[in-house]
Amino acid sequence: MKKISYLLLTLTCILVSACHKKSADTPAASQSMSTEVASAAQANAPATQAAASNPEPSEAEQELERKKQLMAYASMEDQYLNDTKAQWAIDAKASSTFGDDQRSGPSSTNAVVNTKGSVDGKTWTNNRQDMGFDWLELSYEKPVSASEVRIIFENGAGVEAISKIELQSTDGKWNTVWEGISDQKQDRRGNRTWFVRSFEKTTYKAKAVKLTLANNLQRGYKEIDAVQLVGE
Template structure:
């Protein structure tokens, strides 16, 4: 009997040890499986090159946009063209001879007609072009037509003359207008609040060294009512 009791105690001890070991194994946290690596991002699709036909259509659209803009300016019912013009210099006026008629300031009188004034300085000092108008108006805009657009970046001041003869600067600085390659002319446009005074004259000043080369102006339009 004593032997059987001893065996029973040993068996109980072994069973308890086995259960305790099993409990510890169950308590041990299971390591989480590593997250799968992210798939590499798909490469961005290559930019599609426009076809020859699309490029041709874009050129035609640019020409149409230019023509629409220019037609609006040329036929503006509130616009008027200069009736008088004078300038600080004229191409060829320093050689002791009368400047050629193709370069004089009076060519700026009237609407755009591909006749223009050309100054006599490429990169020296300042030149100005002064225009007079038949009808004094409360002005809102000045538009300068520059053949080919060469020299448009050199325009650095626009002044308006009231009916008392006083000049008022409405803009001065560095021109942000670039050559418009859509057409044969570039329009330098300066818009401002309607003047309280009547405007009878416009003066355009050019800083010759800002953009080297002779400067030309075809016509200058005054907008107002």
């Protein structure tokens, strides 16, 4: 009887020990699994956070963004239009005008005189879509030490074709203030695209501006509404 009790006790001890061992193993395994899950979650976290902070904009948000862009254009244009250092041309001539090759000549709709004065929706249109160069020359009432020229294109027609800007000093000499490949595209926020080039204030007084258009750089007719000379 005593022997049986001893055997039972021994068996119980073995079982308890086994159980204990198993229970000691379990947390480790589960901990290891939890670590894996945690690191997987961590790896996914940036994507989840990015998705949360950058969701697809709603229709209302898109509309608000569009209105902000239109407002920025309105402010930009208002600043240019009311610039007290800017002058509008008092006279203009061009290398070609749409309709030159027609018997009746160009219509007033495309005439170069349309570039005189402030922006008004009336434009000069050149006569060649993709061939050679055209130029537009504008004169101003008050000669100034110039620092900027602003050319207003109707719907961006020709803004990519501008290749040179020259200023004429009061002694009649022409000086190039900018020459190159235009990096500007049509400004889709408004009906007009302002091509603006700033440069170091001229030491001479400028009385006229000459723009050159490389017609092949933006195929199609070029339409300029007005040109500002900025300086003092």
